[in-house]
Amino acid sequence: MKFLLIMHINEQIWDALTEEERQEVMSGHGPFMEAITASGEMVSTAALANQTQSAVVRVRDGVPAVTDGPFLEAKEYLGGFYMVDVESRERALELAALIPDAAIPGLGVEVRPVVFTQ
Numbered sequence: 001m002k003f004l005l006i007m008h009i010n011e012q013i014w015d016a017l018t019e020e021e022r023q024e025v026m027s028g029h030g031p032f033m034e035a036i037t038a039s040g041e042m043v044s045t046a047a048l049a050n051q052t053q054s055a056v057v058r059v060r061d062g063v064p065a066v067t068d069g070p071f072l073e074a075k076e077y078l079g080g081f082y083m084v085d086v087e088s089r090e091r092a093l094e095l096a097a098l099i100p101d102a103a104i105p106g107l108g109v110e111v112r113p114v115v116f117t118q
Helices: 011-016 019-038 089-098
Strands: 002-010 042-047 055-060 063-068 076-085 109-113
Touching: 002 011, 002 089, 019 042, 019 076, 019 089, 076 089, 089 109
Parallel strands: none
Antiparallel strands: 002 076, 002 109, 042 076, 055 063
């Protein structure tokens, strides 16, 4: 079963952390990636740029319109993800709890089943 372990970022929470706390979160991803790669559960991962670097494309009456910034105004935005292939939902939840971001008060890791990949 494939699951997406989705990490959301809240800049206010992230900015309130000390530099040491932020570094601890960032460096914690290395051992996590090594572990799920060694176990054969890693499918893919991606870290995304800050939402200020995004753009939204909408097509209205056949004409594309591009606007800078995120799709929605929100405190949280998609920061990155891991796609894993595991035996069960319970295992996906176990892995999500190991992601350093899950330990930051106010943040969490969303666990969502994948219904289709190519």
